[in-house]
C-alpha cells in the first residue's frame with residue numbers, strides 16, 4: 180500500500196497537482212486566443228465604416244466640396260457610414276454587457292403578444308417601405324411566458340428586423356405562438372431569400388454573414404443573431420432555424436409558460 184511508501188504518495192500528489200495546473204493553463208490559453216481573435220474581428224469591423232467615412236470626407240476636402248451635387252452625395256454616404264459605426268458600437272456594448280453578466284436577467288410573467296405588437300410598431304416605417312405586412316397568426320390575444328421582457332424584446336427586435344430586411348417586397352412577416360402544456364414556441368416567419376443549408380450552422384456566430392457586402396449594404400452589424408443566441412442562453416433555451424433558399428426562413432425559440440400567480444390567501 181502507498182502508505183508504506185510516503186515518497187510515492189508525495190509523487191502522486193505532485194503529478195495530480197501538475198495535471199490540474201496544466202488544465203488551468205490550457206483554459207487560460209484558450210481564453211487568451213479567443214480574446215485576441217475577438218479584438219482582431221472587432222478592429223476589422225470598425226475599420227470598414229471608418230475607412231469609408233474617411234474616404235468621403237477627404238475627397239470632399241480635396242475639392243469635391245465645391246461641386247454641389249457631389250457634395251450632398253458624399254456627405255450622405257459619410258453619414259450612412261457613421262450611422263453604421265454607431266449601430267456596431269451599440270451592438271458590441273449590448274453583447275459585452277450580456278457576456279460579462281453586467282445585465283442581470285429579470286424574470287417575470289410577460290405577455291408575448293403585447294411584446295410583439297410593441298416591436299411591430301417600431302418597424303412600421305421599415306415594413307411600409309417594402310410593402311411588407313406584419314401580423315400575428317392565430318386567435319389568441321394573450322400569450323403568457325416566464326421571461327425577461329426587455330431581453331426577449333431585443334430578441335424579437337433582431338429577428339423581426341432580419342425578417343423584414345430579407346423579405347421579398349410585398350410579402351408577409353408572420354409571428355406565431357405554439358402553446359403547449361408547459362411551453363410556448365414563438366416563430367418568426369418570412370417569405371424572403373432564405374439561407375443556404377451550408378450557412379445555417381454558422382449564422383449565430385458573431386460577424387458571420389451569408390453575403391458580406393449585401394448585409395453591410397442593408398445596414399447589418401453581423402451581431403444581431405449572436406445577441407439573440409446569448410439572450411436565449413440566459414433563458415436556458417436556443418433558437419432553431421429552418422430555411423429554404425428562395426422561399427424564406429423561420430426562426431423559433433421555446434420559453435416556459437408563465438408561473439401561476441401567488442394568490443392572496445387572506446381573501447377566502
Ligand code: ADP
Pocket residue numbers: 337341342345369371372373374382387388389390394395398399400401402403404405428
Ligand atoms: P446582420 O446584421 O448581418 O443581419 P445577423 O447576426 O442578424 O447579422 O445575421 C447574420 C446573417 O444571417 C445575415 O447577414 C444574413 O446573411 C443571415 N440572416 C439572418 N436572418 C435572415 C433571414 N430572416 N433571412 C435570410 N437571411 C438571414
